Amino acid sequence: MFFNRSKDSVFYQTLVEAAGNIVEAMQLFRQNVETLEHKESYAEKLKDLENKGDEYTHIVIRELNQTFVTPMDREDLLQLAVKLDDVLDGVEACASRFVYCHVNKTTPHLMQFAEMLEKCAEYLQEAFISLEKRDFNSIQKYVVEINLLENQADRLMRESVGGLFEEQKDPIELIKMKELYETLEGVTDSAEDLANVLESVVMKYA
Template sequence: MIFNRTKDRIFYQTLIDAAGNIVEAVQLFRENVETLEEKEKYAERLKELESKGDTYTHLMIKELNSTFVTPLDREDILNLAVKLDDVLDGIEACAARFVYFHVNKSAPYLVQFADIIVSSALLLQESFIALEKKDFQSIRKISIEINDLENQGDKLMRDSLFTLFENPSDGLELFKMKEIIEKLERVTDLFEDLMDVMEGVILKYA
């Protein structure tokens, strides 16, 4: 059987590029939550990156439909692409909530969540680079690190909600921040979900 290595490269590079797009998005998100003073500008930019992510997903689907032999199972490639899109959608949704909830002031836990998400995104990008190299040992290590970051996100959510509800003064503000905190924690879950798919992929090929 003849394998088209150029086609293989397209699949891997598109996944790496999509992960890189997420890195750019989360770094912007981190800048945004520093003060939230220009939240509208950041939300617009993140929406552009979310649309760019959709382009990567559509490109992947197009290549899957036109390629006879793929470097990984078609279902796995598609699942990875969709999970990448889910992560980006989650980040963009958080940035949008700052705007339409009229959140004008940041908080330490927002910055802490952003730091966790940035670390997760950088590791995620590394995992897709390792996937092309078939460096399965590195992927397993990264999966453990992302799982640890997800656990940190769980704890941060619990601690943040405890602080919010300890001395509530404004019910509306409480609702806004509770919604955003839970959405941010869900983003950390999405990174872990993606690595679960990656773990399943390497089990087939390791």
């Protein structure tokens, strides 16, 4: 897949492609949340993308084991790959919950979470493209945007869970939706964790 690429390019391009894989996953997730009518099919597609994400992580680890001089610290490259995988694992877990928790009806809060996650993914992709170009100013800009989205998601989680306790009479529905909203907010936390690693890279290499 990386024939004729320099070693530096292998690392950067793998991370960019992994981030692009997350954008695709978040787009599918948002489409899924619009109706939840085909949640089983979407869960399968997201699982395939999650497996693809694992492959990107393995490529980075393999190249780290085979490369003497890396374009940045090994720990930074590994952290970036692992944190990317965490974001993808989180959204795939949410799609699976729709299926085994029998969530059959979308909500405005679910749609808002899905839209925030899609924006986070787009910012992450742009940040990794900027990393390959060593455009550290742009990375910092995207980090700020992701942090703002995480703050919004935190407020949305409190609002959505608070609304459940006011409006939901079925305790089973309350429990499963509360867990789902909290899990979605956790995905934005993972995106912020990744953004923080990117920020530390900027501070180290800019």
